[in-house]
Amino acid sequence: MSAADLPTVVLTGAGLVFFCAGAAGMVRxxxxxxxxxxxxxxxxxxxGLVVLxxxxxxxxxxxxxxxxLIWILxxxxxxxAAQIIxxxxxxxxxxxxxx
Amino acid sequence: MERVSVIDAARxxxxxSGVWLILTSADPGAYAVGAVTVAAATWLSxxxxxxxxxxxxxxxxxxxxxxxxxxxLLGGVDVARRALDPRLPLAPxxxxxxxxxxxxxxxxxxxxxxxLLPGTLVAGTRKDRFLVHVLDRTRPVEREFEAGQEEMRxxxxxxxx
Numbered sequence: 187m188s189a190a191d192l193p194t195v196v197l198t199g200a201g202l203v204f205f206c207a208g209a210a211g212m213v214r215x216x217x218x219x220x221x222x223x224x225x226x227x228x229x230x231x232x233x234g235l236v237v238l239x240x241x242x243x244x245x246x247x248x249x250x251x252x253x254x255l256i257w258i259l260x261x262x263x264x265x266x267a268a269q270i271i272x273x274x275x276x277x278x279x280x281x282x283x284x285x
Numbered sequence: 286m287e288r289v290s291v292i293d294a295a296r297x298x299x300x301x302s303g304v305w306l307i308l309t310s311a312d313p314g315a316y317a318v319g320a321v322t323v324a325a326a327t328w329l330s331x332x333x334x335x336x337x338x339x340x341x342x343x344x345x346x347x348x349x350x351x352x353x354x355x356x357x358l359l360g361g362v363d364v365a366r367r368a369l370d371p372r373l374p375l376a377p378x379x380x381x382x383x384x385x386x387x388x389x390x391x392x393x394x395x396x397x398x399x400x401l402l403p404g405t406l407v408a409g410t411r412k413d414r415f416l417v418h419v420l421d422r423t424r425p426v427e428r429e430f431e432a433g434q435e436e437m438r439x440x441x442x443x444x445x446x
Contacts, residue, residue, distance in 0.1 A: 207366075210368040211368030214368060215368065216375070219408075220377045222400075222406055223404070227363070227401060228361050228364050228365045230357065230361065230401060231360070231365075248307065248310050248311070249310070251307045252310065255307050264401075265398075266397060268406060269407055269408065269409060272400075272406055272416075272418060273409045273416075276408055280381075280416055
């Protein structure tokens with residue numbers, strides 16, 4: 187095991203814990219909007235930690251930039267998707283007259 | 286679509302070319318596909334955001350980044366704790382809060398930001414009010430949201446900064 191492997195194991199391991207927590211929230215939370223909280227927040231943090239961990243294995247600066255960009259695109263995507271799904275599943279008392 | 290100057294198009298095209306080069310590790314085999322993709326993405330970006338739109342205050346945005354990253358870390362920890370707690374401590378509910386940002390990108394960006402911060406999820410606006418879902422109704426959501434909205438007004442130059 188090289189010196190870089192330890193942070194990789196710790197960070198990706200922590201990231202997987204957050205993915206599991208996100209999945210647990212998806213199953214256990216009572217309604218669509220609460221479930222979206224679990225998916226957006228826990229999974230983004232999980233992905234961020236996995237990305238950070240994998241960076242320790244990266245060879246040069248381009249892979250690091252690529253990993254960072256992937257993370258940014260994933261969080262932007264999930265922030266937008268969460269708003270759209272939240273909007274599409276509004277409870278009746280919040281969208282009665284859309285004018 | 287409004288008229289777009291060569292300089293505006295070149296500026297956005299350069300940024301998007303940079304994104305493409307990073308994503309493909311600057312593989313020469315991907316140049317041809319990249320040229321078409323960057324052209325299409327540049328065209329789409331002008332459809333979605335006019336070249337006349339006032340430029341974003343990038344320095345102010347960058348100054349918010351450390352706090353945002355820290356808060357989104359807390360957001361992940363908070364929701365993970367609630368999801369794994371056997372008692373499932375949730376008090377979900379809705380806040381309807383006044384929107385003081387212009388329509389379009391400023392509201393979407395604020396909504397995205399607060400959808401990643403602890404305990405809040407934004408479902409757009411209705412009648413100039415943000416619909417904000419929260420996991421815990423007892424937290425001071427109004428104050429946090431108002432502060433975030435004020436920061437976003439500075440980023441989008443809706444107030445002097």
